[in-house]
Ligand SMILES: NC(=[NH2+])NCCC[C@H](N)C(=O)O
């Protein structure tokens with residue numbers, strides 16, 4: 523990594539049912555992220571946390587500007603708009619934004635900030651598709667809708683804060699899927715997003731799948747955003763997540779994926795930003811999942827075994 527890394531924490535948990543992911547940024551910092559990055563001879567500054575309203579006393583249905591079910595949408599807008607500013611500022615200063623969640627709804631803010639001035643591809647590592655819309659969501663949780671929001675699907679198209687300005691569906695790849703809701707399945711199938719399931723990883727191996735996902739995300743774009751939902755990994759490796767799903771990638775497969783990202787990042791501008799989301803310290807075992815998030819981030823930023 524030839525740029526200064528700027529950490530931006532987003533202690534957001536309004537997009538998920540299980541409370542506790544708001545403590546993710548602290549847990550990841552506590553696991554030693556800044557020091558590990560500096561150990562790679564990469565400068566790292568901490569931009570602090572984006573302010574997130576507390577849910578207590580907030581009406582989850584207040585002012586929802588879209589039709590359908592989406593809880594805390596007004597707060598999502600506020601937080602994602604703030605985050606988009608922070609990310610755009612980091613990019614304008616020539617820094618590499620590393621965003622610490624928080625639930626996955628924050629990706630709406632990260633990608634909006636990042637794609638303001640640049641064509642952006644996305645590789646989205648996740649057990650879930652996060653492609654529900656307010657019309658198809660079974661839960662009303664925005665963290666299950668964030669990719670659909672970024673792509674302006676359903677009633678998100680009527681908002682001015684959710685659809686990202688310079689992201690083409692053809693440059694988006696989902697990797698590691700194993701839990702898709704019934705109607706979400708058609709949202710994915712009817713889109714131009716490329717979706718790699720765990721079955722694809724079983725058959726082809728993680729290195730081939732991730733290399734192809736990166737080809738898709740880099741084709742004609744200025745840079746790639748890596749969105750890493752820790753529930754992408756098997757819950758035996760990453761127990762501290764709110765929506766664990768059996769059958770995820772192993773510890774080594776996850777590192778292998780990040781190492782391929784690091785190889786490609788050598789080409790200037792290729793890896794544009796990264797976010798680590800869904801770490802839930804309340805459900806974790808001795809901060810294992812936050813420590814894993816730190817390891818995977820440093821792998822993506824160039825840490826190698828030898
Ligand atoms: N980012 C996540 N962990 N998303 C989980 C989404 C779960 C489910 N598909 C929903 O829409 O509620």
Ligand SMILES: [Mn+2]
Pocket residue numbers: 626648650652665751
């Ligand atoms: Mn997710």
Ligand SMILES: [Mn+2]
Pocket residue numbers: 648649650751753754765
């Ligand atoms: Mn997920």
